[in-house]
Amino acid sequence: MINAVRMPVAMPDGKFRPSAAMQGERLPFYLAAEEWLARKCRGDYFMMWSVKPTVIFGRNQDPTAELDIDYCRSHGIEFYRRKSGGGCVYADGNNLMFSYITDCDDVVTTFSAFTGRVAAMLSCLGIADASANGRNDILIAGRKVSGYAFYFLRLPDGRQRAIVHGTMLYDADPETMTRILTPSAAKLNAKGVKSVRSRITTVREHLHISLEDFRRKAIEAITDSKFDLSPSDIQTIRQMEAEYYRDEWTYGRRQRSGHQRLEGVGTIGADISLKDNKITAIELSGDFFTLAPALRPLTDPLIGVEHTAEAISKALEGVDTSRYIANLTTDRFISLIARQAATT
Amino acid sequence: MIKYSKTHEYVKVEGEYGYIGVSDYAQKELGNVVYVDMPEVGDELEAGEDFGAIESVKAASDLIAPVSGEVVEINEALEENPRLVNADAMANWIVKVKIADPAELDSLMDEAQYAEYIRK
Numbered sequence: 001m002i003n004a005v006r007m008p009v010a011m012p013d014g015k016f017r018p019s020a021a022m023q024g025e026r027l028p029f030y031l032a033a034e035e036w037l038a039r040k041c042r043g044d045y046f047m048m049w050s051v052k053p054t055v056i057f058g059r060n061q062d063p064t065a066e067l068d069i070d071y072c073r074s075h076g077i078e079f080y081r082r083k084s085g086g087g088c089v090y091a092d093g094n095n096l097m098f099s100y101i102t103d104c105d106d107v108v109t110t111f112s113a114f115t116g117r118v119a120a121m122l123s124c125l126g127i128a129d130a131s132a133n134g135r136n137d138i139l140i141a142g143r144k145v146s147g148y149a150f151y152f153l154r155l156p157d158g159r160q161r162a163i164v165h166g167t168m169l170y171d172a173d174p175e176t177m178t179r180i181l182t183p184s185a186a187k188l189n190a191k192g193v194k195s196v197r198s199r200i201t202t203v204r205e206h207l208h209i210s211l212e213d214f215r216r217k218a219i220e221a222i223t224d225s226k227f228d229l230s231p232s233d234i235q236t237i238r239q240m241e242a243e244y245y246r247d248e249w250t251y252g253r254r255q256r257s258g259h260q261r262l263e264g265v266g267t268i269g270a271d272i273s274l275k276d277n278k279i280t281a282i283e284l285s286g287d288f289f290t291l292a293p294a295l296r297p298l299t300d301p302l303i304g305v306e307h308t309a310e311a312i313s314k315a316l317e318g319v320d321t322s323r324y325i326a327n328l329t330t331d332r333f334i335s336l337i338a339r340q341a342a343t344t
Numbered sequence: 345m346i347k348y349s350k351t352h353e354y355v356k357v358e359g360e361y362g363y364i365g366v367s368d369y370a371q372k373e374l375g376n377v378v379y380v381d382m383p384e385v386g387d388e389l390e391a392g393e394d395f396g397a398i399e400s401v402k403a404a405s406d407l408i409a410p411v412s413g414e415v416v417e418i419n420e421a422l423e424e425n426p427r428l429v430n431a432d433a434m435a436n437w438i439v440k441v442k443i444a445d446p447a448e449l450d451s452l453m454d455e456a457q458y459a460e461y462i463r464k
Binding site: 058059060083084085086106107108111149150151152153154155156157158162191192193253273 | 350351352373374375378379381384392397399400402403404405406408423461
């Protein structure tokens, strides 16, 4: 039995109606909901949801090597780290998110049982050549329409749970995807797991069906029961959601800005270590020209400072960076250090 | 002395130090490891809390501390070659900690108990 997870949705008359087509929340809410279902509930659940334009990268990926952070910022595209493995994906209203939460004895069996079910759903709708491949993707005529990642949870009581989640491209704008998922500068020595590019296709290319109908039919095909989140469930999920918003989670504890070439300065990069979102160490490197015997007067004021653009600017008030590094203005230095810090 | 947790981490105790890693069973279950996300030297681990993650070609999962303690060393070889965990999970520990409370070891399984635990 797979329960379709539903959320109370406010109707125009002010009443609430449970809806299986979850939308309107930011991505961390859904990730937290999956985790809550895995940790606190028993049984099998399926959640279908969508978000406004958002990038989701894998547990052990370096976001600065996977996406264009500046572009995302300036275009209001959010980006988050998930707890499952694998590569980077772009989601929007046309890329439906599927989440399957279940007990797990064996990762491979769990994976193939679910991807098989999704492929069968596409076949039932009339897409003849939909099939699951060995890489946890679902392909239509050799092109990827849907791809999944796995978060394997071992609970303290010895139970094993799985969160299998992924994308289902109803429609796509490949140019936007490529633009966002191309880092602004190629990173040397980037650490972490690299994404694998795939040739994609969409449901719409193969099927005349509205997004709403597709959502409804997918839920019908995959689930056979319903589970409604209560207001108190939602409250707990909101508490769990918070960790996904922390810079330290999103960017990692050791942040490497990558080397930038700054006019008149040369190349410069910063390795920043964080603990509890506060800076514990900064190391500058590059081929810039130093004007002072030590750079510590530049970096020392930042130790212990919260990794936000505001806190960094405040800590550097009155520091004239160009006295230490030739032609480096304080503003440029702030933007190097705060490059990855949240602006909110 | 080697002790195991229900979440398949081991702690190999040597004097006041413990070497923490994942069991051979866990390694096999995950398959080819592609990344080990480790804490830093100086971090405090708390028993039952996650301290990192291990990612294989199949899945990512949390690393859960079997005992509390300060990290005194991490296995840096895993940064370059995470597959060492597959090659020999017992030899390739992930972190070395200074065990904060040896009494915590009592609630873990010994080798015979763990062998029984994974058999079911």
